[in-house]
Amino acid sequence: MKILETCLYVDxxxxxxxxxxxxxxxxxxxxxxxxxxxxxxxxGMLLLFNPAITANEVDGMVPRHGAVGAGHVCFxxxxxxxxxxxxxxxxxxxxxxxxxxxxxxxxxxxxDPAGNSLEFATRKLWGKALND
Amino acid sequence: MKILETCLYVDxxxxxxxxxxxxxxxxxxxxxxxxxxxxxxxxGMLLLFNPAITANEVDGMVPRHGAVGAGHVCFxxxxxxxxxxxxxxxxxxxxxxxxxxxxxxxxxxxxDPAGNSLEFATRKLWGKALND
Numbered sequence: 001m002k003i004l005e006t007c008l009y010v011d012x013x014x015x016x017x018x019x020x021x022x023x024x025x026x027x028x029x030x031x032x033x034x035x036x037x038x039x040x041x042x043x044g045m046l047l048l049f050n051p052a053i054t055a056n057e058v059d060g061m062v063p064r065h066g067a068v069g070a071g072h073v074c075f076x077x078x079x080x081x082x083x084x085x086x087x088x089x090x091x092x093x094x095x096x097x098x099x100x101x102x103x104x105x106x107x108x109x110x111x112d113p114a115g116n117s118l119e120f121a122t123r124k125l126w127g128k129a130l131n132d
Numbered sequence: 133m134k135i136l137e138t139c140l141y142v143d144x145x146x147x148x149x150x151x152x153x154x155x156x157x158x159x160x161x162x163x164x165x166x167x168x169x170x171x172x173x174x175x176g177m178l179l180l181f182n183p184a185i186t187a188n189e190v191d192g193m194v195p196r197h198g199a200v201g202a203g204h205v206c207f208x209x210x211x212x213x214x215x216x217x218x219x220x221x222x223x224x225x226x227x228x229x230x231x232x233x234x235x236x237x238x239x240x241x242x243x244d245p246a247g248n249s250l251e252f253a254t255r256k257l258w259g260k261a262l263n264d
C-alpha cells in the first residue's frame with residue numbers, strides 16, 4: 001500500500017505549524033482551531049493533531065484517535081544533501097540530537113517543538129525494499 | 133518534504149505483522165525481537181514499534197521515541213476501488229468502523245489489532261494539494 005496520510009500528535013499547534021512550514025517546508029492546507037493542522041508535503045499529507053481533543057471526541061465526524069509520547073517520522077533527502085540539511089537545521093536553531101551511520105548511510109535526528117523524533121535520511125537506507 | 137518512514141506503535145508485534153502483511157499487503161523487511169517490525173510499502177516504509185521498549189531505551193542506537201494511544205494512518209486507494217477494498221476488509225473479518233463522505237470522496241475507517249485508526253481514501257480527497 002501507499003501511505004497517503006502520516007500523523008503526529010502535538011501539544012501546541014501554533015508552534016508545530018511554524019516549525020513544519022518554516023523549517024521543513026510543508027504547506028499549510030487547513031486548520032481547525034485547536035484540533036488539528038493539515039500540511040501538504042511532496043506526494044503526501046502530514047496531519048498534526050492535538051490529542052487532548054482528538055482522543056476524547058464523542059460522536060466526532062471520524063473515529064477517535066490520539067496518542068501521547070514521542071512519535072517518529074523520517075523525511076527523505078537525496079544522497080549528497082546530508083551536510084546541506086544539517087546546516088539548514090543549525091540555521092534554524094534546531095538542535096541535532098544525533099547522527100547515526102547505518103553502513104554508508106547517514107541519518108540526522110532532531111526533534112519538533114512537541115518532542116517528536118524526526119529524521120533526515122535517503123531512501124538508499126532501505127536498499128532494495130524501495131529502490132528496485 | 134517527502135515522507136520516507138511512517139510509524140505506528142503496537143502492543144503485539146506478531147498480531148500487527150500478520151495484519152499488515154496479510155490484510156494490507158506490506159512486505160516484511162526486518163524484525164528485531166519484541167522491539168520493532170519494519171515493513172516496506174509502495175514508495176515508503178511503515179515502521180511498527182513496541183513503545184514499552186522504545187520509549188524506555190537508555191543509550192539506544194537512535195533517539196528515544198514511543199507513543200501510547202491510537203495513531204492514525206491513511207492508505208491510498210484509487211478512485212473506483214472503494215467497494216473492492218471494503219469487501220477486502222470484510223473478507224479478512226476486519227470490521228469497518230465507519231464510512232465518511234467528504235464531498236464526493238469516500239473514506240473507509242477500520243482498526244489494526246492494536247487499535248490504531250486506519251483509513252482507505254483516494255488522493256483526490258486532498259484536491260490540488262496533491263494533484264496539481
